[in-house]
Amino acid sequence: MRTDDDLTRLLRRGFTQATADLDPGPDLVRAVRRRYVRARRRRLAVGVAVPAAVLAAGSGLALAGRDIPNHAPVAVQPPSAPATSVTPRTATPTPVPKPVTYTVVALHQHSAPSNCPANATGPVGKSENPAGVWFWSKGTCVFVGISVAATKPADAVPVQIKGFPGLYGTLQKGVRTIYAPTRPGPYDQRGGWIVLTMPANAPQETAVRMMISPANGAYN
Amino acid sequence: MRMDVLGSDFDQFVRDSSPGLLRLAYLLTGDRGHAEDVVQTALLQVARKWRRIRGEPAPYTRRAVVNLAKNHWRDRFRRPHESTATVESCYAPPEADVLLQQVLLPAVMDLPARQRAVLVLRYFQDLSVEQTADALGCSTGTVKSQTHHALGKLREALGDPADLKENDHAH
Numbered sequence: 001m002r003t004d005d006d007l008t009r010l011l012r013r014g015f016t017q018a019t020a021d022l023d024p025g026p027d028l029v030r031a032v033r034r035r036y037v038r039a040r041r042r043r044l045a046v047g048v049a050v051p052a053a054v055l056a057a058g059s060g061l062a063l064a065g066r067d068i069p070n071h072a073p074v075a076v077q078p079p080s081a082p083a084t085s086v087t088p089r090t091a092t093p094t095p096v097p098k099p100v101t102y103t104v105v106a107l108h109q110h111s112a113p114s115n116c117p118a119n120a121t122g123p124v125g126k127s128e129n130p131a132g133v134w135f136w137s138k139g140t141c142v143f144v145g146i147s148v149a150a151t152k153p154a155d156a157v158p159v160q161i162k163g164f165p166g167l168y169g170t171l172q173k174g175v176r177t178i179y180a181p182t183r184p185g186p187y188d189q190r191g192g193w194i195v196l197t198m199p200a201n202a203p204q205e206t207a208v209r210m211m212i213s214p215a216n217g218a219y220n
Numbered sequence: 221m222r223m224d225v226l227g228s229d230f231d232q233f234v235r236d237s238s239p240g241l242l243r244l245a246y247l248l249t250g251d252r253g254h255a256e257d258v259v260q261t262a263l264l265q266v267a268r269k270w271r272r273i274r275g276e277p278a279p280y281t282r283r284a285v286v287n288l289a290k291n292h293w294r295d296r297f298r299r300p301h302e303s304t305a306t307v308e309s310c311y312a313p314p315e316a317d318v319l320l321q322q323v324l325l326p327a328v329m330d331l332p333a334r335q336r337a338v339l340v341l342r343y344f345q346d347l348s349v350e351q352t353a354d355a356l357g358c359s360t361g362t363v364k365s366q367t368h369h370a371l372g373k374l375r376e377a378l379g380d381p382a383d384l385k386e387n388d389h390a391h
Contacts, residue, residue, distance in 0.1 A: 014324050014328070015243075017320060018325060022239070022246055024238040024256070025256075028238050029235060032267060033267075
């Protein structure tokens with residue numbers, strides 16, 4: 001019976017023999033430093049790029065299928081959190097928040113389907129004339145028109161929707177109108193207000209989340 | 221991007237420790253190429269925490285090598301095209317005597333990863349039971365039992381001691 005001492009002696013000899021000719025190359029220090037610098041650069045780049053990408057994705061609540069002819073209706077998920085809540089790690093915190101502005105979500109490529117088509121197979125679609133979005137809500141097709149105004153009515157009151165500050169609204173003759181501040185941009189050269197018009201019984205929060213996006217003062 | 225964040229003490233540490241780390245990684249992985257990868261990656265992990273490591277960096281580095289080698293070993297079994305035979309033939313150099321080359325070292329390679337690591341750490345790195353337990357992240361009791369099981373398997377693989385004497389005389 002071989003003793004533990006015998007075995008360990010053999011093991012030591014075997015290990016020593018097996019590794020006798022092993023020697024790290026002279027460039028190991030340089031190789032490690034090179035990988036270290038590369039990894040640091042990558043981490044820094046990711047630290048900048050990821051929040052920027054999140055901001056870009058969050059603020060561009062694009063309707064999927066906007067490039068498809070005839071506007072094939074496609075389901076759109078509203079954002080679960082406002083894009084303005086994400087701050088890049090590298091950004092310098094500022095004590096004075098920028099005024100919130102909004103962009104219209106991807107309505108620059110329309111053909112001309114009728115709004116609320118009877119033969120719609122999907123839950124969401126777009127319309128050019130009148131400009132807007134229709135969607136199904138509880139068995140009813142809701143059409144939300146989009147336009148731009150230089151000013152909002154004096155009687156407009158603040159609308160409280162989580163993650164969408166600075167909105168105003170009116171309710172007149174069964175028509176609800178939401179006013180969202182905007183800056184001059186590709187959809188609204190004058191700046192002023194994005195105007196969403198919908199029936200009084202339409203789910204306004206769904207419509208707002210679907211059609212405008214906080215732009216944090218800039219267009220994407 | 222300041223490269224001297226690491227300082228010359230890191231360079232010195234790499235120069236001093238890398239031969240031992242490479243041998244450790246080689247015995248754990250059985251492949252020189254993988255061993256070099258493991259050592260570089262372990263040293264990179266150390267570099268990232270160089271200024272925050274309190275005390276000796278060697279145990280931390282050794283633990284990193286053991287963990288990376290363990291991952292390599294796990295991955296190896298997910299890659300069926302990499303045969304054990306290749307690793308075994310790399311493991312023992314031709315000048316090793318027959319018993320070590322053909323029986324003992326392949327038997328060590330056939331051990332479960334943790335048992336192999338215990339043997340390498342204890343009988344190649346000459347670590348105590350406590351240091352081995354620290355490197356493997358397990359209890360001293362586990363180290364002792366794994367050592368016992370590993371030596372038992374090697375004993376079985378080696379067979380009769382008379383063979384050893386014959387081989388020793390022959391070489």
